[in-house]
């Protein structure tokens with residue numbers, strides 16, 4: 001019986017194994033940000049402990065940072081959190097891509113960008129979207145602050161080996177359908193907890209044809225299905241993305257390392273605890289209408305009705321969601337009007353996402369009743385976009401072009417959706433209050449968000465004429 | 471972290487599915503750099519009205535539900551963000567035990583790390599508890615040593631818990647201390663070149 005990439009990486013990282021205990025797993029890369037780390041550093045200090053491997057630890061500020069004027073931080077509690085991270089990094093000798101750094105960005109955008117994220121690694125961060133890094137063929141998962149402290153002190157973590165789930169997608173995607181639609185479709189079809197207790201391996205020819213950006217979007221939202229980690233076996237696409245990046249192996253080392261990376265891919269006869277198979281052709285541009293990411297439908301569908309519900313619990317959840325969202329059962333998704341658009345977050349703020357959105361924005365105008373924000377995921381994405389003139393396209397169309405950070409994905413800074421208003425958002429969570437008290441979030445792809453900005457409601461980008469998307 | 475053996479307390483019901491950590495503790499309260507003081511913000515957007523007054527309709531605000539220490543919740547409790555502020559807020563508010571038919575992974579782990587016990591029961595058992603908790607005061611007794619939970623009406627059931635976490639909770643161990651006893655093995659692993667280099 002062959003092995004899956006999950007088995008292979010796991011076995012290589014077990015430091016200690018003992019009957020009746022979780023495995024002690026070595027961690028190759030620990031990413032840190034300002035919100036979930038301060039209590040971990042205080043814990044170390046209280047016990048007089050050091051950071052075991054500062055060289056395997058990398059920090060940035062992303063959650064709190066303002067995206068209009070990053071030096072004007074009026075919120076003293078947020079500012080304190082950011083300066084605390086600076087102090088902690090200098091005291092414990094950790095590299096920090098701080099507010100002034102050209103490397104600053106959302107932690108899950110900069111890891112891959114800098115070449116820190118590599119195949120075969122175990123990667124953790126005090127953030128549930130750490131699953132993003134799985135796109136490179138690594139086991140990457142989010143942890144809580146106690147575990148951040150544990151990894152800082154020991155470079156290891158106790159873990160019971162999760163179950164494995166093979167999710168195969170074959171066939172070609174229809175026009176206007178993106179990686180974001182693929183993962184939203186999976187969530188709509190299999191539910192918000194289909195992956196709980198599992199690591200998901202995404203495979204099949206649809207995934208193989210995807211770029212690294214697209215794979216990251218899919219792995220990123222694994223956690224929305226309850227799976228802590230999702231990954232893709234590495235291939236040529238992976239290796240050529242990594243080649244030449246700052247922390248990637250250099251020259252001869254690179255080709256030697258690639259040979260080892262190639263061996264990681266799952267064996268053809270590997271076995272999994274569960275398998276799901278999806279036909280890519282069944283997927284359409286998707287829009288979430290409810291208050292968790294599985295409450296999502298195809299653009300040309302209607303919101304379900306109470307009669308469609310199969311259980312009392314489902315009925316109650318639907319009623320709650322509709323009341324919160326101010327929507328009617330059976331309402332057409334295309335008829336939902338929006339007042340805000342947010343293009344950004346660790347799900348969709350990379351260069352390809354912005355190019356996609358710009359291709360819709362070009363030559364069009366943001367609808368007069370809509371406020372639209374574009375927030376690149378990192379300083380590097382921002383710079384590259386500007387060199388391609390994407391910022392000009394967005395600004396001419398009436399979008400605001402911002403600085404990098406998490407921004408309106410969780411609205412810890414000033415980028416907030418007012419109560420009762422609807423936002424087409426390329427982020428990953430539509431929970432109550434996520435984008436502001438009473439804010440109504442609709443999760444969509446970058447292209448769908450840009451189109452919604454233009455029309456003030458949701459339209460099928462797949463059906464837009466060539467003239468509309470020059 | 472102090473030890474946890476037998477725990478008795480008042481149980482209240484929050485019968486909603488997929489309660490995410492954004493609801494347990496909204497993001498505007500994540501900016502503190504301490505572990506304490508989060509209880510006042512627990513379920514903030516549900517507990518308080520927009521004008522800052524208590525929302526009389528919210529389950530935890532009902533007079534008979536005050537001073538509870540055991541929370542009965544519905545499926546997939548604690549999904550979403552990895553914020554450990556969620557168990558910190560529950561603990562600080564006074565909860566020591568959360569019971570649900572299922573939990574999100576990270577939340578489950580975060581509870582254990584903070585000496586709070588997440589108990590997974592069958593859906594029918596949880597439904598029974600929901601029903602019972604309507605008549606307050608409703609007391610539950612959790613016996614971690616024997617892995618059972620019971621009430622005064624004859625309800626008694628066993629709950630599953632991994633042996634490692636059980637002893638961690640019973641003894642209130644410092645996990646980092648335990649790991650550091652394996653320091654030599656970690657160094658050896660690192661010397662062997664780790665994974666690829």
Ligand code: SF4
Pocket residue numbers: 062063106107108127129345346347405406409410427428
């Ligand atoms: S962009 Fe959103 S989901 Fe991603 S790390 Fe930031 S806050 Fe979390």
